[in-house]
Amino acid sequence: MSVLIKNGHVIYGESFEVVKADVLIEGNRIVKVAKEINEPADTVIDAKGKVVSPGFINLHTHSPMGLFRGLADDLPLMDWLQNHIWPREAKLTREYTKAGAYLGALEMIKTGTTTFLDMYFFMDAVAEVVAESGLRGYLSYGMIDLGDPEKTEKEIKEALRTMEFIEKLNSERVHFVFGPHAPYTCSIALLKEVRKLANEHGKLITIHVSETMAEIGQITERYGKSPVVLLDEVGFLGNDVIIAHGVWLDSRDIQILARNGVTVAHNPASNMKLASGVMPLQRLLNAGVNVGLGTDGAASNNNLDMLDEMKLAALLHKVHNLDPTVADAKTVFRMATLNGAKALRLKAGVIKEGYLADIVIVDFNRPHLRPINNVISHLVYSASGNDVETTIVDGKILMLDREVLTLDEEKILDEAEKTIEKLA
Numbered sequence: 001m002s003v004l005i006k007n008g009h010v011i012y013g014e015s016f017e018v019v020k021a022d023v024l025i026e027g028n029r030i031v032k033v034a035k036e037i038n039e040p041a042d043t044v045i046d047a048k049g050k051v052v053s054p055g056f057i058n059l060h061t062h063s064p065m066g067l068f069r070g071l072a073d074d075l076p077l078m079d080w081l082q083n084h085i086w087p088r089e090a091k092l093t094r095e096y097t098k099a100g101a102y103l104g105a106l107e108m109i110k111t112g113t114t115t116f117l118d119m120y121f122f123m124d125a126v127a128e129v130v131a132e133s134g135l136r137g138y139l140s141y142g143m144i145d146l147g148d149p150e151k152t153e154k155e156i157k158e159a160l161r162t163m164e165f166i167e168k169l170n171s172e173r174v175h176f177v178f179g180p181h182a183p184y185t186c187s188i189a190l191l192k193e194v195r196k197l198a199n200e201h202g203k204l205i206t207i208h209v210s211e212t213m214a215e216i217g218q219i220t221e222r223y224g225k226s227p228v229v230l231l232d233e234v235g236f237l238g239n240d241v242i243i244a245h246g247v248w249l250d251s252r253d254i255q256i257l258a259r260n261g262v263t264v265a266h267n268p269a270s271n272m273k274l275a276s277g278v279m280p281l282q283r284l285l286n287a288g289v290n291v292g293l294g295t296d297g298a299a300s301n302n303n304l305d306m307l308d309e310m311k312l313a314a315l316l317h318k319v320h321n322l323d324p325t326v327a328d329a330k331t332v333f334r335m336a337t338l339n340g341a342k343a344l345r346l347k348a349g350v351i352k353e354g355y356l357a358d359i360v361i362v363d364f365n366r367p368h369l370r371p372i373n374n375v376i377s378h379l380v381y382s383a384s385g386n387d388v389e390t391t392i393v394d395g396k397i398l399m400l401d402r403e404v405l406t407l408d409e410e411k412i413l414d415e416a417e418k419t420i421e422k423l424a
């Protein structure tokens with residue numbers, strides 16, 4: 001299979017330089033970027049007046065949570081989780097979760113996300129959806145033991161069962177990740193066991209850390225130290241760890257994250273909506289910490305649109321620092337693409353020969369994207385996910401001219417309605 005994209009404005013290489021060029025994809029790789037490629041290809045796409053961009057990497061989400069969109073808004077995290085989300089999640093079945101995962105996958109394809117890092121229940125079902133949809137998914141079963149040794153064992157078992165299920169799919173696009181939920185919901189024993197298992201099996205780890213002031217209070221009271229110091233002291237941190245949020249970090253925490261090569265997945269919409277706080281983006285980047293971008297679940301966002309997320313990230317840090325020069329468009333764009341790929345150890349996030357063909361085409365033949373004075377600026381500040389016209393993952397076209405080819409859109413929307421009726 002080969003795809004040739006002609007005449008587009010291509011965002012090329014690690015420096016995201018915009019060039020007018022053609023892009024040739026063979027199999028799952030980008031093989032050539034040049035002016036006037038005239039080799040034959042199975043599919044030729046005319047991208048005149050359009051932008052050819054690396055696909056977006058959502059570094060933190062709970063993809064089935066779209067089911068709960070709009071059901072519990074305007075609340076702080078702990079109240080939202082304990083009194084609204086967890087009671088609803090207790091009724092989830094594999095079938096319901098799968099309906100949510102389909103909805104999430106559909107939304108991601110339609111808004112230009114090509115890869116996502118997920119944490120939820122019934123991740124074997126989510127893995128099936130990822131395999132079918134054509135997306136690239138890094139999937140963790142979210143472990144919560146609340147200090148109960150019986151639960152520790154149960155959660156580890158479920159994680160390992162999920163790992164085995166995913167390995168059996170034997171897909172280059174579907175990966176297992178360990179996902180202890182957070183320091184306030186997981187025991188030290190569970191965290192230590194996860195570190196050991198991740199080393200043994202060579203898997204990444206993702207965890208919510210330092211999201212709210214309430215969490216800092218709880219952990220300080222329980223252990224007499226910050227969540228990051230705690231994780232460091234138990235030997236949990238490493239360059240295979242992606243922490244979600246990292247809002248409440250002091251200078252010492254930031255140094256620890258930098259020293260361990262930890263990645264932070266920044267979720268500006270969720271942090272603003274739950275009023276969790278403002279993460280210290282500038283200080284993290286200055287310390288050399290890799291920072292990616294995520295949407296968090298659609299129940300705290302309330303969508304999975306990475307183009308929206310980029311704009312929110314840029315605006316949040318400008319106003320917070322009273323400095324419009326921080327979180328410039330390119331920095332934020334890099335967070336949403338290359339930095340995510342780095343965290344996942346994926347040769348993607350960039351359009352360049354030899355990289356994975358995870359590409360989106362954005363239609364700039366629209367008034368809000370003209371004139372094409374600055375492509376990256378338009379993507380960050382003017383575009384939204386609905387402007388994405390074509391989504392390609394691993395060399396395969398998942399959406400062409402806004403029509404999703406791998407999933408049944410109507411059925412998925414219908415099932416989502418039916419599922420939430422059953423859950424009510």
Ligand SMILES: N[C@@H](CCSC[C@H]1O[C@@H](n2cnc3c(=O)[nH]cnc32)[C@H](O)[C@@H]1O)C(=O)O
Nearest residue numbers: 062085089119120121142143144208296297
């Ligand atoms: N095995 C666990 C499942 C945890 S999945 C991951 C969890 O993270 C929750 N979640 C979603 N967004 C956030 C957030 O921003 N912070 C903390 N938890 C979140 C989500 O609702 C889900 O309960 C159990 O038995 O509860």
Ligand SMILES: [Zn+2]
Nearest residue numbers: 208244296297
């Ligand atoms: Zn989350």
